[in-house]
Amino acid sequence: MDKHIIFEDEQIRAIFLKGSSDELVFSFGDLITRAKGLAINAEKSLAKFEFNVIGIMPKEKSWFPAESMHNLLLAIEDVIAPFQKRIGYGGSMGGYAAIKYSKLLGLSRVVSLVPQYSIDPEVIEDSRYNMFYHAELNADMQVQPQDIAADCEYIVVYDPYCPEDRAHFVELEQVIPEIKVLNLPFTGHDAIAVLASSELLKDFLTREFDSVYFYQKIRQVKKGSKFYYRKVIETLLPHHRRSLGKILRNNDMQLDSQFFDVKLKQSIIRQLLSNRQVSEQDLLKLGIQVNLPQESNSQLLDSFGHGLVFNMISQKIESYAQNAINLNHKFLIPIFAKGTGLVQISLNDERYVIAMNDRHVMKLFKEQDELSAGMHPLVLKKYSDYYLLSYKQFNLSSDEYGGNDFVEDTPETAKFMTQPEESEEAE
Structure with a gap:
C-alpha cells in the first residue's frame, strides 16, 4: 500500500493514500481519531474501493486552524493538481473542516456528519466543545459565506x-x-458510529444525491447498528415507555452484556417489567442474562400499595404493582415477612438471605453459606402495625415510582405492611 506523509506541522498531519479512482477524497479526522502514525480517518472503507485519499488528521484538539490548512495547500498543490473531482468527508470536528475549507481545496462535494459551525463561545454556545476554543488559533473560525463554493x-x-x-x-x-440534509433522528452525536458502512460511504461520496435512495440505505445500515439501538432506547425511554417493547418485538438483534451501562440497564429493566410481560428472549436481545428461580408469592407492601420484591435481573430490592409482579414472577421475587428476622426470599425451594455492603451492592446467600467480606444481612423488624427493613442504622424507603433507598429516619414511606398471600392467578 502506497501511503506516506505529505505535510505536517504542530496541528495537523496529512497522509496521501494512493488508489486507482478518478476522485480524490479529503478525509478529515475528528476529536477521537487524531493523528497516529499513518492512520487515516475511514481508511478501511476508502481503501476497499481504492480511492485516492488525503487523510488530514488533527494532532491537537484545535479544529484545523486556518494557518495550518493554508500551509497544507501550498505544500500539496502538485499532488492534488491532477484530480479534477475532489470530495471532502468528515464527522464532527472533521465535518466542520470539510465545509470550512471546501472552497480552499477546490471540493465539488462535501459529506459532513454532525458538523460544528464554530466552537467560539462568543459565536455559539456548545458546552461540549467551547472549552477547546483557542483565540490565537481559531480566530474568526466560524463557517462564513466566503468559505462556500x-x-x-x-x-x-x-x-x-x-x-x-x-x-x-x-x-x-x-x-x-x-x-442538502439527511436527518438521522434519535442518534444524538453518534452519526459516524451509527452509519459505519463501507457501501454507504461509497454512495455518499460518489452517487448522485437522491434522498429517497439514501434514506433507504440509511435504514438498512441502522438496523444492523448497535449504536443506533442504544441511542434510540436512551432517547425514547423517558417519554415513550412502550416503544422499547416494539423495538424488541420487531427487530432481531443481540447486544453484548457490556452494551448498556448499569444505570441505563436498570432503567430499561424497570420499564420492561412495569409495562409488559418480559421473556427471556427480550432480555437476551438486550445482553441481559439471568438465572431463573421458581415462583414464589409474597404480600409485603410499601406505603403506595406496591409489592416489595427482589429483582433477579438488577439484583436490587424494588417495588412493583401486583400485575407487574404476576406477569414477571420469574424475575420479581416477592419478599414476605412472618416476624422479626433476616430478609429472605425463596428460590427453588431454598431460602436465601439478602445481604448488602456499604456501596449498596446486594447479593443473595443461602442460609447455610458464609457471607463474603463487607456484606451484612438486611433485617426485617416487626412492629405493631408495620415492618421496617433495615441495614445497620438505615431503613429502606420506597417512592411512588417503585424506587427504593436507605434513609436514616423512619418516614411513612419506610413502613411496610403485609396482607395474605395470593394464588398465582390473582390479579
Whole structure:
C-alpha cells in the first residue's frame, strides 16, 4: 500500500493514500481519531474501493486552524493538481473542516456528519466543545459565506432532535444556500458510529444525491447498528415507555452484556417489567442474562400499595404493582415477612438471605453459606402495625415510582405492611 506523509506541522498531519479512482477524497479526522502514525480517518472503507485519499488528521484538539490548512495547500498543490473531482468527508470536528475549507481545496462535494459551525463561545454556545476554543488559533473560525463554493454540493447528516447539533445546523443553513440534509433522528452525536458502512460511504461520496435512495440505505445500515439501538432506547425511554417493547418485538438483534451501562440497564429493566410481560428472549436481545428461580408469592407492601420484591435481573430490592409482579414472577421475587428476622426470599425451594455492603451492592446467600467480606444481612423488624427493613442504622424507603433507598429516619414511606398471600392467578 502506497501511503506516506505529505505535510505536517504542530496541528495537523496529512497522509496521501494512493488508489486507482478518478476522485480524490479529503478525509478529515475528528476529536477521537487524531493523528497516529499513518492512520487515516475511514481508511478501511476508502481503501476497499481504492480511492485516492488525503487523510488530514488533527494532532491537537484545535479544529484545523486556518494557518495550518493554508500551509497544507501550498505544500500539496502538485499532488492534488491532477484530480479534477475532489470530495471532502468528515464527522464532527472533521465535518466542520470539510465545509470550512471546501472552497480552499477546490471540493465539488462535501459529506459532513454532525458538523460544528464554530466552537467560539462568543459565536455559539456548545458546552461540549467551547472549552477547546483557542483565540490565537481559531480566530474568526466560524463557517462564513466566503468559505462556500458555488459549484460545490454540501450534504449534511445530523439528528434534528439533538439540540446542540441542531443549533450548529441552523447557523450553517444561513451560509450554505443549497445545503442538502439527511436527518438521522434519535442518534444524538453518534452519526459516524451509527452509519459505519463501507457501501454507504461509497454512495455518499460518489452517487448522485437522491434522498429517497439514501434514506433507504440509511435504514438498512441502522438496523444492523448497535449504536443506533442504544441511542434510540436512551432517547425514547423517558417519554415513550412502550416503544422499547416494539423495538424488541420487531427487530432481531443481540447486544453484548457490556452494551448498556448499569444505570441505563436498570432503567430499561424497570420499564420492561412495569409495562409488559418480559421473556427471556427480550432480555437476551438486550445482553441481559439471568438465572431463573421458581415462583414464589409474597404480600409485603410499601406505603403506595406496591409489592416489595427482589429483582433477579438488577439484583436490587424494588417495588412493583401486583400485575407487574404476576406477569414477571420469574424475575420479581416477592419478599414476605412472618416476624422479626433476616430478609429472605425463596428460590427453588431454598431460602436465601439478602445481604448488602456499604456501596449498596446486594447479593443473595443461602442460609447455610458464609457471607463474603463487607456484606451484612438486611433485617426485617416487626412492629405493631408495620415492618421496617433495615441495614445497620438505615431503613429502606420506597417512592411512588417503585424506587427504593436507605434513609436514616423512619418516614411513612419506610413502613411496610403485609396482607395474605395470593394464588398465582390473582390479579
